[in-house]
Amino acid sequence: MPKQPANPEPAHPDVDSMLSRKFGKEVANYFSGSPLNRLAFLRADNVFLSQALKHSSTSFLLCNELQPLVQANTPPGAGKLAYVKYEDIKPVIGENPYAQTEKEIIEAYNSDVYVPQMIFLGIDEKDKNGLEYQGKNKYMGAPYFAIDVTPRNSVKEACEKLIEAQKAKGLDFSKGRVMDVVAQDAAVYAEARQLLDWNVRNPFCASCGQPTMSVNAGFKRTCPPTDKSTKRISNALPSTTEQVVDQSARPPCVTRNGVSNLSFPRTDPTVIMAVVNSAGDKILLGRQRRWPPYWFSTLAGFAEPAESIEEAVRREVYEEAGVLLGRVVIHSTQPWPYPANLMIGAIGQAIPTGETIDLGNDPELDDARWFDFEEVRNALAVGTSGLGEDAPAGYKEGGLRLPPNTAIANQLMTAVVNGFASGESKI
Ligand SMILES: [Zn+2]
Incomplete structure (x- = not known):
């Protein structure tokens, strides 16, 4: 008999509140109630992201065609996500995709290079062995990332090997809609799925039609002003003595003016x-x-x-x-x-x-x-x-x-x- 997971508890249900007295107990629905603090303000901080990537407490949720890796043999309604470590995903993502600042990454943009999509999901502050990061404030917790390991392009083989290694451990990717994992895991997966899907669906700029790139740890896409693609440079106009042409420059795009140089995930x-x-x-x-x-x-x-x-x-x-x-x-x-x-x-x-x-x-x-x-x-x-x-x-x-x-x-x-x-x- 199928059994549905319980819904999440609302935040701080035991704390007396005049709002609860007037409006009743808050109802938290399935896919909400994430245990993670998203730390949105650190998504462009590549020093933080680099440390989070390699910390011993860090967990990576693998998603293959948007389906998450899940634990094996869990009872109905009590499914759990399964995570891997940095060493497991290194062959797919390389040493550190956050080694450069966001500005440097945009300047180095090359549309020939396939970059597997990663999302920084947040930190679990309940984990006392988590990363300690001193930014404007101190932040402590175990970092969580999601990574698209759908085998394709230059990382096809590395992804296939990673997937096979999980299957050898008895793990597999969920099938169909993920409605049978415990509420907290459902919320983590919802964040991962929605952002991975949005990135995959938006490879081109809505204004100028050129390829876009993921920035802000997967929460934004931008239309870079230059592209070091060898295909594009070979088609560019040759430089003349009168005029030096930046061969990597792309045609102008209205999104590069002011703060509109970004596209945000939709809800x-x-x-x-x-x-x-x-x-x-x-x-x-x-x-x-x-x-x-x-x-x-x-x-x-x-x-x-x-x-x-x-x-x-x-x-x-x-x-x-x-x-x-x-x-x-x-x-x-x-x-x-x-x-x-x-x-x-x-x-x-x-x-x-x-x-x-x-x-x-x-x-x-x-x-x-x-x-x-x-x-x-x-x-x-x-x-x-x-x-x-x-x-x-x-x-x-x-x-x-x-x-x-x-x-x-x-x-x-x-x-x-x-x-x-x-x-x-x-x-
Ligand atoms: Zn554009």
């Missing part, structure tokens, strides 16, 4: 909402045609440019189900690294004159219905599972089926049936 906001009827005793759920029989979930959709989250929620519910909402509140959020979403979970209430379901505007849903709280409460107890999984024990054919606790949709429904919207409870 696409998505709204997902539990909709309550005006009487406050039913939830609106919808289903897509490809889902298993009796399976329903909350409505969801992308936020569009220039609309608030509340407006996006009202628009999506109107488009997909014809239901009109009044008040909307944000409940909790969930990073969703497939490929780059942030699910913004909301709870909205229909207005009394807008509760009639109409699927005719947008044919996205196969069905949408109002469900009594009681039916949803029962389904949350006996009818939840991953989308590709069998119904759990205790489920009776014909009963409502819902997504598992690792989905924010489940948390939104749970909050509503527990009285979040009525104010009877703040769970």
Whole structure:
């Protein structure tokens, strides 16, 4: 029987807070709750990165075609990522890709040279044997990096050897969506996956079309002014006595002016909402045609440019189900690294004159219905599972089926049936 991992604990749940007293306990969703301090301000500090790279406490998460290396034979719902050490990855990355400053690396840019993508994920400050780094402040913890070891280009063989060595140890790369590792590992993987994927998908400058390079430990890409590629130089204009041409210079690009000389990883906001009827005793759920029989979930959709989250929620519910909402509140959020979403979970209430379901505007849903709280409460107890999984024990054919606790949709429904919207409870 598949078992879902537990969701992460919210930060400092035991510390008294006037916000918790007013709004209830914070809900932390799966893929959030990373144990790492990202230290974003050290991503351009190559002295720090060089030390972090080679420290004895440092861990490297290998990703092959974006799938992470995982430990073998873990129980369902308790999977763990597996890490390797600097000596293991040295044949792939070389001695130290952070040996030069960022400025020097940009000046030396050569688009002929394939550089395996690395991401500095952060440090685990709980590790007392971690690196001690004195920057403007002192930072202590075990560093974590992610590295793309998909066998390709100049490092194909080195990556293949590294992958084979892990398999010889009994380890392997995860298959499909990574939804079975413990919550903390899911959060570390989400950061790695989203950034590796973004770098792979953005090899060219959106303004001028020339190749870009990764900087800032994998969190930015830049359009370098020069390229030492031998292919480009052989095509460049020859220098004349009147005019000395920098043969590595690339055509001008608008992104090189001011602070716009960078492209940043994208995160696409998505709204997902539990909709309550005006009487406050039913939830609106919808289903897509490809889902298993009796399976329903909350409505969801992308936020569009220039609309608030509340407006996006009202628009999506109107488009997909014809239901009109009044008040909307944000409940909790969930990073969703497939490929780059942030699910913004909301709870909205229909207005009394807008509760009639109409699927005719947008044919996205196969069905949408109002469900009594009681039916949803029962389904949350006996009818939840991953989308590709069998119904759990205790489920009776014909009963409502819902997504598992690792989905924010489940948390939104749970909050509503527990009285979040009525104010009877703040769970
Ligand atoms: Zn450019």
